Amino acid sequence: MTSIKKKPEEELELVVSPTDKNLPYLMRDEQFVNPVLARSARIVAERAKGSYIYDMNGDAYLDFASGIAVTNLGHCHPRVVQAVQEQVAKLMHTSVVTYHKNYIDLAEKLVEIAPGRLDSVFLANSGAEAVEGAIKLARYTSGRPAIVNFRGSFHGRTLLALALTSSKLYYREHYEPLPSGIYNSTYPYVYRSRFRNDPSACVAECLEYLDMLFHQFVHPEQVAAIIVEPIQGEGGYIVPPPGFLQGLRKVADQYGILLVIDEVQTGFARTGKMFACEHDGVEPDIMVCAKALASGLPLSAFISRKDITKDWTPGRHGSTFGGNPVACAAALATIAVLQEENLAERAAQLGKFIIEKLRKAAAGRKSIGDIRGRGLMIGIEFDDEKGEPSKDLAEAFAEKCLLNKLLVLTCGNRGQVVRLIPPLTLSDAEAEKACEILIKCMPA
Numbered sequence: 001m002t003s004i005k006k007k008p009e010e011e012l013e014l015v016v017s018p019t020d021k022n023l024p025y026l027m028r029d030e031q032f033v034n035p036v037l038a039r040s041a042r043i044v045a046e047r048a049k050g051s052y053i054y055d056m057n058g059d060a061y062l063d064f065a066s067g068i069a070v071t072n073l074g075h076c077h078p079r080v081v082q083a084v085q086e087q088v089a090k091l092m093h094t095s096v097v098t099y100h101k102n103y104i105d106l107a108e109k110l111v112e113i114a115p116g117r118l119d120s121v122f123l124a125n126s127g128a129e130a131v132e133g134a135i136k137l138a139r140y141t142s143g144r145p146a147i148v149n150f151r152g153s154f155h156g157r158t159l160l161a162l163a164l165t166s167s168k169l170y171y172r173e174h175y176e177p178l179p180s181g182i183y184n185s186t187y188p189y190v191y192r193s194r195f196r197n198d199p200s201a202c203v204a205e206c207l208e209y210l211d212m213l214f215h216q217f218v219h220p221e222q223v224a225a226i227i228v229e230p231i232q233g234e235g236g237y238i239v240p241p242p243g244f245l246q247g248l249r250k251v252a253d254q255y256g257i258l259l260v261i262d263e264v265q266t267g268f269a270r271t272g273k274m275f276a277c278e279h280d281g282v283e284p285d286i287m288v289c290a291k292a293l294a295s296g297l298p299l300s301a302f303i304s305r306k307d308i309t310k311d312w313t314p315g316r317h318g319s320t321f322g323g324n325p326v327a328c329a330a331a332l333a334t335i336a337v338l339q340e341e342n343l344a345e346r347a348a349q350l351g352k353f354i355i356e357k358l359r360k361a362a363a364g365r366k367s368i369g370d371i372r373g374r375g376l377m378i379g380i381e382f383d384d385e386k387g388e389p390s391k392d393l394a395e396a397f398a399e400k401c402l403l404n405k406l407l408v409l410t411c412g413n414r415g416q417v418v419r420l421i422p423p424l425t426l427s428d429a430e431a432e433k434a435c436e437i438l439i440k441c442m443p444a
């Protein structure tokens with residue numbers, strides 16, 4: 001493997017093995033690919049199966065990134081592969097020229113599994129596109145202009161989705177002006193708040209802040225939607241304490257605001273329920289999903305209620321590729337496996353196992369400030385010697401894991417969190433093996 005090592009003076013150095021078969025591809029990538037495209041691990045994936053990715057050398061990496069919470073069934077699940085292969089030979093594309101069966105079947109299935117009364121589906125291609133569609137719908141149906149979002153959120157990289165995003169300045173800076181009419185409220189990041197030992201006080205403060213927003217910045221009757229992640233993903237794997245989402249639901253109902261819940265990263269059994277908002281018993285007015293929906297084929301959705309979509313007349317929103325028959329076939333197979341194999345429960349059980357093991361090993365290590373999560377969405381937050389967020393420690397930990405053939409990702413507003421997002425089909429032995437590596441790589 002060719003790896004990146006840190007020299008004492010903090011410069012990055014490429015440690016090259018001359019026999020590394022990844023290397024020619026890495027060099028050609030540097031020559032031809034736009035440098036804005038970031039990759040976390042300097043390995044070239046050649047194939048993948050189940051919980052493992054194999055590079056050009058044939059080396060196996062245990063995948064605790066899942067293509068950023070996408071391959072919830074593991075890589076190339078046979079049921080998904082078969083569905084895609086059959087569909088690709090039958091019908092690949094229609095766009096909005098004709099109807100097709102898979103779109104209708106998938107819409108019906110999504111209505112069946114979506115929380116509460118959601119019963120009207122629009123399919124798109126990416127998370128950002130679905131977020132934008134949801135906001136367009138909210139503005140159209142309410143006739144109101146403003147949107148409330150939360151600090152630390154990530155909703156995508158297209159300009160409106162980016163305007164809703166503040167997980168890291170790096171994503172936003174140099175792209176101003178961004179679309180306006182967006183008002184930021186605060187998210188209960190308990191660990192970095194002054195209420196570390198009092199989560200409900202942290203929630204109360206955030207809800208008070210939202211109330212102040214309505215007195216100081218925007219009239220609530222001008223607000224079309226509140227958009228929120230039920231667990232902040234890119235922002236640092238931050239699980240809001242009980243009461244926060246319920247509080248937002250109450251505020252939304254009070255002022256006739258639509259509650260848009262972004263389940264792009266949390267959806268499809270990842271957190272131990274099909275959708276994370278179910279943990280709080282909160283029903284969205286519009287729910288956005290993508291990532292794991294089609295096991296890696298590009299597909300996203302926003303799901304709403306007919307009373308919200310009924311006046312959105314044909315053609316006011318659309319997409320050439322959204323709801324492609326092959327992607328829909330992959331999604332139908334994915335949801336069938338999630339349900340038949342009860343993978344939500346498996347995620348809950350494995351998540352508890354991993355968190356317990358890691359917390360035990362981290363006890364007494366000052367540099368590991370917090371280990372948190374829900375199901376198989378787990379964050380490890382690193383502190384420097386002053387207790388401040390430590391990007392360096394998180395990156396060094398991720399790099400050590402990579403050298404031990406375990407793929408993990410970082411997140412958080414300063415890159416201080418390592419996130420663990422394994423497939424929900426992970427075996428007990430694979431979970432044990434990953435924990436061994438993670439514990440071995442922990443700093444003092």
Ligand SMILES: Cc1ncc(COP(=O)(O)O)c(C=O)c1O
Pocket residue numbers: 068125126127128129131154155156157229233234262263264265290291
């Ligand atoms: C919560 C959330 N919303 C939206 C997005 C954007 O999705 P995409 O990258 O498919 O546009 C992401 C991507 O990480 C996400 O985590």
